Amino acid sequence: MATSSAMLCRRLRAPLGADEGYLWYGVQQLRQGQWPHRDFKSYEPGRYLWCGLLSLIAGPGLRGLRIATHLFFALALTLALLAWRAHGAGWIELAFAAIALTALSQPQHKQFEHATVLAAWAAFACLWWWPSATTFACAAFAVGLALSIGFNLFLYAAAALVLMLGIGVGVGVFVPDPGALVALAGGGAIGLLPFLVACTSRGFTRQFYQRRVATVLARGQSNLGLPLPWPWRRPGSLHALDRPRQWAMQGVFLALWLLPPTALLLAMLAPARGTVLVPAAALGLFLVHHAASRADPAHITQSSAPACLLALQLCTGLPWLEAGVAFFALWLAWPLQRPRLDARMAPHAAGDLAIDTSPETLRLLQVAAQLAEGGGPSPLFLAPAYPVLYAWLGLRSPVYDTFALYPATIATQQAMIDGLTRAGVVAAIVSDAPVDGRDALRFSRTHPLVWSRLHEDFTIVHRAGLGVDVQVFVRHGVEPATEMAGSMATGLPATAAPRIDAMPAAAP
Numbered sequence: 001m002a003t004s005s006a007m008l009c010r011r012l013r014a015p016l017g018a019d020e021g022y023l024w025y026g027v028q029q030l031r032q033g034q035w036p037h038r039d040f041k042s043y044e045p046g047r048y049l050w051c052g053l054l055s056l057i058a059g060p061g062l063r064g065l066r067i068a069t070h071l072f073f074a075l076a077l078t079l080a081l082l083a084w085r086a087h088g089a090g091w092i093e094l095a096f097a098a099i100a101l102t103a104l105s106q107p108q109h110k111q112f113e114h115a116t117v118l119a120a121w122a123a124f125a126c127l128w129w130w131p132s133a134t135t136f137a138c139a140a141f142a143v144g145l146a147l148s149i150g151f152n153l154f155l156y157a158a159a160a161l162v163l164m165l166g167i168g169v170g171v172g173v174f175v176p177d178p179g180a181l182v183a184l185a186g187g188g189a190i191g192l193l194p195f196l197v198a199c200t201s202r203g204f205t206r207q208f209y210q211r212r213v214a215t216v217l218a219r220g221q222s223n224l225g226l227p228l229p230w231p232w233r234r235p236g237s238l239h240a241l242d243r244p245r246q247w248a249m250q251g252v253f254l255a256l257w258l259l260p261p262t263a264l265l266l267a268m269l270a271p272a273r274g275t276v277l278v279p280a281a282a283l284g285l286f287l288v289h290h291a292a293s294r295a296d297p298a299h300i301t302q303s304s305a306p307a308c309l310l311a312l313q314l315c316t317g318l319p320w321l322e323a324g325v326a327f328f329a330l331w332l333a334w335p336l337q338r339p340r341l342d343a344r345m346a347p348h349a350a351g352d353l354a355i356d357t358s359p360e361t362l363r364l365l366q367v368a369a370q371l372a373e374g375g376g377p378s379p380l381f382l383a384p385a386y387p388v389l390y391a392w393l394g395l396r397s398p399v400y401d402t403f404a405l406y407p408a409t410i411a412t413q414q415a416m417i418d419g420l421t422r423a424g425v426v427a428a429i430v431s432d433a434p435v436d437g438r439d440a441l442r443f444s445r446t447h448p449l450v451w452s453r454l455h456e457d458f459t460i461v462h463r464a465g466l467g468v469d470v471q472v473f474v475r476h477g478v479e480p481a482t483e484m485a486g487s488m489a490t491g492l493p494a495t496a497a498p499r500i501d502a503m504p505a506a507a508p
Contacts, residue, residue, distance in 0.1 A: 001033035001198075001269075002098075003077075003098045003099060003102035003104055004070050004071075004073055004074035004077060004105075004443040005070070006102075007070065007076070007102055007105070007108075007295050008066060008067065008070040010275075011066060011070075011108045012063070012353065012355075012379050012402075013353075013354065013355050013356055013359070014108065014355065014356065015085060015345070015356050015361075016062065016350055016355055016357075016388055016392070017107075017109070017388065017476060018385050018387065018403075019107070019109050019110075020065075020107075020108065020109035020388070021386075021389070021390075021391045021392070021401065022042075022043075022333060022388075022403055023043065023047065023048075023051070023065065023109055024062060024065050024387075024388070024391040025040075025070075025387040025388075025390050025391040025397075025402060026040065026042045026048050027048055027051045027052055027055065027060075027065060028045065028060075028218075028391055028394070029321050030048045030049070030052045031052055031060060032396075033112050035198075035201050035204060036048050036198075036204075037204050037207040037208045038201055038202075038203045038204040038207055039400075040397065040400060040402065041211070041278065041400055041401045041402055041403055043112075043149075043150065044147065044148055044149055044150055044182060044195070045148060045152060045194075045195075045335055046112075046145070046148030046149045046194060046195075047069075047072075047112045047149055049148075049194070050072055050112075051065055051068040051069070052200065054067065054068035054071065054183040054373060058351055060351075060352030061350075061353060062350045062352065062353040062355070063351070063352050063353040064350045064352075066108065066353075069109065069112065070108075070111055070382075070506075071074075071229060072111055072112060072115045073102075073111040073112075073114055073115040075115070076115035076116070076119040076122070076379040077098065077101060077102065077113075077115070077118055078180045078237065079118070079119055079122040080097075080101070080118040080119070080121055080122040080125075081094050081097065081098060082122075082126070083122040083125050083126050084097065086126075087125070087129050088314075088376055092319055092322070093312070093316065093319075093322055094471040096312065096319075096322040096325065096326040097309075097312050097326070098324075098331070099326040099329070099330060100207065100308050100312065100325055100326040100328075100329040101114075101118065101309075101329075101503070102329040103279065103306060103326075103332075103333045104301050104304045104305065104308055104333050105305075106297075106298065106301045106302075106333050106336040107298050107301075108337060110298065110302055112149050112150065113150065113153065113290075113302045114302065114305060115150045116150065116153045116157075117153070117156075117283060117287065117305045117306065118305055119142055119145075120142045120143065120146060120153075120157045120160070120310060121279055121280055121283055121305070121306065122142075122350075123135075123138045123139045123141070123142035123159065124139055124142070124164055124282070124283070125141040125279045126138060126139070126277035126281075127164075128164065128173060128275070128276075128278055128279050129276075129281075130174065131174055131180075132170075133179055133182075133183040134183070134216075136180045136183035136184050136187065137184070137187030137190075138187060139161055139184070139187065140161070140183070140184040140186075140187035140188035140191065141187040141188065141190055141191040142157065142189020142191065143157045143158050143161050143188060143191060144188045144189065144190065144192035144193075145191040145192075145194070146158075146191075147192060147195045148194045148195045148198070149190075151212045152222065152289075152290060154247075155286075155291070156283065156287050156289070157283070157285040159284040159286045160283045160285070160286050160287075161267060161282075163282045163285065163286075164278055164282040167264070167267065167268070167278055167282070168278070170268075171267065171268070171271050171275060172430075173275065181492075198373030199440055201245065202239075207251075210302050211239060211494070212269070215406075215506065219406065219407075221293070221375070222293050222442055223293040223294040223299075224294055224405060224406075224435065224436060224441070225293065225294060226294055226295045226296055226436065227250065227295070228253070228292060228295050229246075229250045229253050229273075229295050230250065230253070230254065230446075231247070231250040231251060231254055233250075234465075235247075235249070235298045235428065237295050238250070238296070238297060240335075241297060242335070245331075245332060245335065248328075248332050249297055249300060249332065252304060252307070252332070253291060253295065253300055253399060255307050255311075256284065256288045256300070256303055256304065256307050256341040256351040257288055259281070259284060259306075259307045259310050259311070260280075260281040260282070260283075260284035260285040260288070260306065260307070260310070261281075261285065262278070263277040263278070263284075263310050264277075264278065264281045264285070266280070267281070276313060277310055277313055277314070277506025280306040280309040280310045281306070281310060282305030282314065283306040283472075284303075284304075284307055284310065285345065287303045287305075287306055287465050288303060290302060290303045291303035293306075297336055298336070301336060307342075308325065308329060311325050312325055323395055324342060340380065343357060344358060344359050345357060345358050348362060348485070350392055351392075352384065357441070358469075360466075361465060363465060364389065364427070364429070364466055364470075365389065365392060365393070366430055367388050367429065367465075367466065367472065368380060368382065368386075368393060369393055370394060371426075371429070371472070372395060372427075378426060379423075379424070379426050379427060379430035380395060380398075380426075380427055380428065380429070381397075381398055381399065381420055381425045381429075382397070382402075382428070382429050382430075383404055383428070383429075383430045383431070383432075383443055383447075384403070384430070384431065384435075384443045384446070384447070385403050385404065385405055385406040385431075386402070386403055386404070386429065386431075387402040387403060390402060397412070398419050398420055398423030398425050399416045399419035399420065399424075400415065400416075400419065401416065404416070404443070404446065404447060405435055405438075405441065405446070406446060406448050407445070407446045408446055408450075410449065412477045413447050413448075413449040413450050414449065416447065416450050417449065417450055417453050420450075420453070425475070426474065426475045427458075427459060427472070427474050427475065427478070428454060428471075428472070428473040429466075429470065429472055429473075430443055430451075430470070430471050430473065431467070431469055431471075432444050432451075432469045432470075432471065433467070433469035433470075434469075442469075453469075454473050457475060457476060458473035458474060458475050458476065459473065459474055459475075460472065460473055461473070461474045
């Protein structure tokens, strides 16, 4: 708890990014009766339900969101440390583990990923060390519950559990027993229950399958891929880090591939020493897919907990090596926890929290707020990936997809056009910048029908001030407000950025 609280205090004022805005927007929509997947593009519903529940205590704003995500991680970390302590780990060893695992739990808005992996490891470790009907049920429960947090996490955990059971039978840790199968089935069913309840919501299952299964299979990748940062390559995807940390992150990426199979081989060849490594190694063997799916610092750290646990377990009894692992993790992840701020950044209100914000973000926020004034329940369309503005301004997106980065089918584009028409959208802010530097991922290329319709039904009223690739559209026949027209002509703020608490409330 202490390490997570320290990280939260350091993080509270940190800038708000697109991914965290995506989570915040979803929590806002849930509080208004909308449902993840069914009504808006989202993660799995468990993280929204958790944050929504905690918002009743911590508040519905960004502060409450950050407290909720860190508390979720703190609980999972506590479970992992308690399990390790029960197996005989000393307090110093646990302290170094807490430092290392907390330091690597980056970025802030991905605490659910880190926590789910740690909770799965705790359950798997307990099963491995103390096989019983209870621990079989707990391991399966952790796998089932992962589905409510992330479909990919569920797949990784399920595959790891199957592998661990197979190895356990092979080395004599587990004895095949009908009672164990019953416990596995029962624990898994209970863990799956929240997701199965969500499936009773009409339309949820169809949207979930379409987004998580059919679409991924159709495009052949689960994420926007980046070149893998092997140590013998130039680390282009790690450009945000300084050179020493780039080299270190490349080494960590290689370790994610090498440590798990090496640990499993050790477990087979030298069971007396290696079997303790199996739970972490089994998870790490499959979680490396997440790091490879988009090999940037954020995804590498999200996949690093099993490798970190393996390193710490291999260093058991050598406090100076355990300290080295902890402080290496702290050094490596420090810039990710709170990136070096632009000197021009200044605190600005985001709901109930003042966060560091750049002048460019304030400018974009001001333009969006002015366009949204008095325009009805869904007056503003923001694309391709501005959920943070919807959340910051308390607006509801007129379309389902608030993170439209992938090439869209004709049907998907037509649904977006229909949403714009149905909502009576009068203005839009659209970035046509190349995502990851790829022209094929410009919005005009991924959504050409929507781009064409915008040019048919709207007038471009602004190009300067927000970046050369950002276009501001106003529907034909709609006159922008006087303040807006003045600021658009100069490309400079006509007035100070508006206070967040004075901006339009979310539509019912």
